[in-house]
Amino acid sequence: MRRLTNDAVTTFLGEATRYEAAACPGLQLALSNEPVADMNMLVVGAGADQNRFRDMVDSCLDRQLPFLAIIFPEADKALNDIAADLGLVYAVDFPIMVRDDVPIEPSGNPDVEVVCASGAEDAEASADVLVSAYGMPKDSVLRAQPASLFDSTGIDVYVARTNGDPVGSVTLTYHGDTCGIWAMGTDASRQRCGIGLRLLSTAMAQARNNQIRRFFLGASPAGYRLYEKLGFETVCTANVWVSGETHQA
Incomplete structure (x- = not known):
């Protein structure tokens, strides 16, 4: 791992x-x-x-x-x-957690729209979520995750929106048939509304459609229960x- x-x-x-x-x-x-x-x-x-x-x-x-x-x-x-x-x-x-090859369908809040991000507008939207979720400076986020990242190979960023407003973001990195999950966050004012579940389950379902068969991540205390709900298991700490x-x- x-x-x-x-x-x-x-x-x-x-x-x-x-x-x-x-x-x-x-x-x-x-x-x-x-x-x-x-x-x-x-x-x-x-x-x-x-x-x-x-x-x-x-x-x-x-x-x-x-x-x-x-x-x-x-x-x-x-x-x-x-x-x-x-x-x-x-x-x-x-905890380093893994989810093996088990089918998954989008779940969570059905009013949340999830898209695979691209370009400067989505880069701004993702940055806004991370600023809200983690208190990071927006200029630092945009330099660390510039628009070029969203169109590069080996990585996808998914953005969740409700009524057009960005409310969630997650990054997927690809390693053969294995996928890493990073920078998972939801808007601080929209916690516990099913956004995170909708965002991550949708991104993972799309990845499985693209032949990904295993997922891994490092779990923060805040995200641990969500990951367990999605079938992740701890393999080491x-x-x-x-x-x-x-x-x-």
Whole structure:
């Protein structure tokens, strides 16, 4: 799952205006260079060297760049201690969840229209949702997820609307017959209205129509019950450390 996460994070952030990446065995650093921790990620797994881990963390700290370190259970346990010694704050357990090849149909609020986004107008709509859902600066969202992302290969963004207003957004990354789910959010004023269920079930149904057979995601506490309802099961749990503030907790 860590290798799939590496690929997905690179795809998800790869169109960012100031994208930067570095990798070595067991370590993948993907940065939008925006002042939002959730848009800068260090993924850590088996074989990660302690000194190289320190170097990558220090490179972000020296620039005062907020970021997440997602440490998978396969990694050296000492890396969690090193993260704490370097001043990172433990944020949350991060269940990695998988849904295997089971049919799915759109469900949830039938008044919600869901479309596969494209172009600048939909990029603005998706950004508006993420600003509302997570309190992210809109200019950072638009630089990290520019209009070019919405028309790139290997990724789709779905936007949900009610009465023409954007109320939900989710990003899907594609890896053969496997799909990653990222940046799932609904407008803060429209929570618990069946929007998230409609959005995600519709996006997943469309992906299955396009020969996707397995889905994976990292679940925040806020989204965990929705994902369970859709048939996802936890396969492992990563540890998330943060410099700055995160909306994963």
